[in-house]
Ligand SMILES: CCCCCCC[C@H](O)CC(=O)SCCNC(=O)CCNC(=O)[C@H](O)C(C)(C)COP(=O)([O-])OP(=O)([O-])OC[C@H]1O[C@@H](n2cnc3c(N)ncnc32)[C@H](O)[C@@H]1OP(=O)([O-])[O-]
């Protein structure tokens with residue numbers, strides 16, 4: 001709703017009220033229409049101010065309403081009517097003015113904002129465009145070039161940025177009253193202004209279109225945003241609005257908008273974690289960490305030190321190898337400086353001290369171990385830590401998939417051991433898996449979740465199983481990719497299909513980037529390869545592809561050695577080029593194993609890679625290693641480059657249709673009976689049997705099935 005009051009004198013104050021962000025629900029829109037009418041009718045009122053309750057102007061259209069029928073007064077005519085009134089209307093902006101909120105402000109004749117307010121048009125991130133006149137009014141006010149950047153990226157900025165674009169005036173005190181009466185309104189109605197364009201407008205629009213298509217492969221909304229701005233640049237306002245409406249309608253009805261809106265809410269759902277034990281934010285107190293230590297300053301350790309220091313935490317950084325320590329003490333401060341600059345951080349980051357002595361961690365409150373992925377080494381480190389740290393210190397491991405409970409077992413307080421699984425580069429990537437073992441205390445989980453949040457991560461609580469959630473699902477995906485090579489595909493063919501789907505990198509380019517030795521080491525640890533293991537295509541009772549091991553044995557470890565599944569300009573090179581060596585190698589491999597290469601359709605490549613991964617997601621839900629499909633989807637979107645406009649693997653399964661996924665898995669399993677990952681999970685079968693409920697209902701269904709021991 002919106003409330004109406006008269007300030008002393010002649011100003012009417014309209015206050016939007018819809019906690020927590022004053023989203024423009026049907027009731028708020030109705031409230032605005034009614035209160036504006038009241039202000040117009042009152043002869044004593046000469047000007048109107050619109051503001052939001054609780055220091056927040058408005059978070060935009062109410063996204064929750066998008067799923068149902070549109071009720072209440074529509075937004076576009078409402079804003080148009082405000083712009084048309086003959087008493088000056090000002091938007092007084094505190095907190096946020098986002099999406100429809102900023103569009104409402106653009107319909108006002110004046111905008112005044114608190115210096116700390118945050119503004120932007122993030123609709124593109126929800127699969128939409130600013131469809132309440134934003135795509136037509138904003139460029140008329142700030143020019144086409146700046147509007148293109150803001151609208152196609154959805155980037156948010158503070159008021160000083162927008163004041164430099166003459167979008168608003170900034171004030172540093174709390175906004176309580178604004179008086180703007182007595183001035184002519186003619187030039188204040190943005191819809192009447194021409195759109196300022198640079199001389200090379202066509203080339204600007206073409207270049208932006210190419211850029212957005214490259215940046216967000218397959219995503220519809222960024223393209224529609226450019227098209228709407230083309231209309232703003234070339235058509236009168238009314239026709240531009242028609243174009244905006246048509247484009248919005250197309251987007252609104254697209255699966256991509258539903259996927260992106262689901263992704264918005266799933267990010268918030270996973271933040272409200274709860275464990276099968278019943279532990280959650282509500283009953284678990286998190287400790288505030290101010291001093292931490294990181295053990296092992298390789299790829300991951302360095303990034304973790306930077307992530308902690310950026311949060312203002314003092315860090316003791318420990319590394320046993322002299323050369324690594326010397327290098328890290330040069331590289332880490334530079335990384336920290338760069339990242340602080342990129343984030344425009346004014347406050348000084350936490351202090352870092354480097355050491356080769358594990359004894360130096362004795363005063364910290366939390367330790368993150370990031371040594372090699374080797375269980376015996378990690379056990380040794382945890383034994384040492386538990387003897388030198390103060391009682392009550394939280395001991396965390398950045399392991400990619402080893403058993404957290406085994407690590408906990410060698411410490412004095414197993415309840416204080418959790419996994420904190422960061423993703424490379426740890427100071428940049430948004431995902432953090434917080435792994436709880438059977439003995440991890442709610443306090444330890446809450447502290448790790450809270451710390452992740454402070455570091456700006458999307459933290460997801462996951463159970464303790466090999467590979468946890470993300471890497472456990474990655475295994476069948478990688479496995480299928482390798483089998484496809486055996487059967488006749490090339491790395492490029494597989495990668496192209498996955499990139500066409502929307503992944504920023506196909507599976508082989510991604511493996512080259514991460515380093516092929518990472519998986520090689522894990523397979524050796526699991527006894528799947530290495531000296532003494534027979535070179536067959538069946539290992540531990542199932543189909544196995546030794547291809548990636550043989551690539552490593554040839555000294556090709558990916559980008560770091562300049563050669564992997566592709567070739568690069570040299571060690572550390574970034575541009576992947578196809579490599580004749582790989583084709584010869586694959587031919588020789590097939591000949592050795594009596595395999596006849598066949599032509600494989602893109603659909604088969606996509607289905608086998610994605611559906612094997614999705615199937616493992618169902619197994620994970622069934623095993624209660626993830627609380628719900630939203631958790632899995634957030635992990636894949638934030639940690640593994642799953643295209644956000646496909647929502648996440650579990651959401652995608654729902655969009656494809658669970659019946660179809662089941663049928664295709666059955667088909668592929670029939671063709672490859674020696675691949676257990678293709679055998680449809682019981683949960684998938686159960687969901688199909690009850691009529692394939694929407695993804696939002698799975699959590700409830702799983703809990704019920706568990707109670708009745710059906711899973
Ligand atoms: C035919 C139709 C025509 C339409 C015309 C198009 C109009 C327009 O162009 C489209 C839009 O405006 S699109 C919209 C464009 N706007 C955006 O994209 C802004 C989206 N919002 C944000 O970016 C962040 O929430 C804020 C920065 C506002 C606050 O961040 P923070 O302080 O970290 O808080 P937090 O944890 O993030 O949220 C707290 C709670 O509020 C909830 N909620 C939030 N916004 C909501 C909304 N608009 N709605 C509903 N709910 C919304 C959120 O789910 C959570 O609920 P929970 O039940 O407690 O979990």
Ligand SMILES: NC(=O)c1ccc[n+]([C@@H]2O[C@H](COP(=O)([O-])OP(=O)(O)OC[C@H]3O[C@@H](n4cnc5c(N)ncnc54)[C@H](O)[C@@H]3O)[C@@H](O)[C@H]2O)c1
Pocket residue numbers: 295296297298299300301318319320321324370371372373374377381398399400401421422423424514518
């Ligand atoms: N690289 C990735 O993409 C990635 C992603 C997520 C998690 N991880 C996990 O993070 C951990 C570290 O991986 P990485 O890629 O940074 O490895 P890395 O090989 O780059 O670095 C490991 C570092 O640990 C040091 N080290 C070894 N024993 C030590 C000890 N006893 N005390 C102190 N330092 C010691 C080594 O000298 C080395 O500098 C592993 O468990 C790995 O599985 C890696």
